[in-house]
Amino acid sequence: MRWDISKMNTWKAEEFPRGAMIPQAGNSCDYVTGGWRSDRPWRNVETCTNCLICWIFCPDSAIAVQDEKLADEWVNLDHCKGCGICANECPVEAITMVPEGCDISEVK
Ligand code: SF4
Ligand code: SF4
Numbered sequence: 001m002r003w004d005i006s007k008m009n010t011w012k013a014e015e016f017p018r019g020a021m022i023p024q025a026g027n028s029c030d031y032v033t034g035g036w037r038s039d040r041p042w043r044n045v046e047t048c049t050n051c052l053i054c055w056i057f058c059p060d061s062a063i064a065v066q067d068e069k070l071a072d073e074w075v076n077l078d079h080c081k082g083c084g085i086c087a088n089e090c091p092v093e094a095i096t097m098v099p100e101g102c103d104i105s106e107v108k
Pocket of ligand 1: 043047048049050051052053054055070089090091092093094095
């Protein structure tokens with residue numbers, strides 16, 4: 001379906017088509033927002049210094065910390081959407097974005 005938007009500049013609020021709705025604040029953890037990810041982060045534990053910068057920068061709070069280090073299951077793939085910010089911000093390049101479904105041994 002295509003919307004006729006030729007008169008959009010004169011629309012009143014009730015004329016705009018409804019989009020997604022957020023019924024209450026803080027409900028993002030109820031949804032599997034990682035389902036649309038095409039790449040996932042892979043961490044090299046040998047070069048990671050546990051500085052936690054990736055944890056600070058992740059916009060989805062998908063990175064887990066335990067005892068002041070990244071947890072063994074460090075990324076929650078239900079909520080990681082594969083944006084690559086963690087890989088971009090890691091100061092020692094310990095994170096590599098890899099395509100979903102790839103053989104991880106090819107990355108190492
Ligand atoms: S930013 Fe890099 S070095 Fe720091 S905790 Fe994350 S993966 Fe490890
Ligand atoms: S790829 Fe994006 S969403 Fe996933 S852990 Fe890294 S910063 Fe968070």
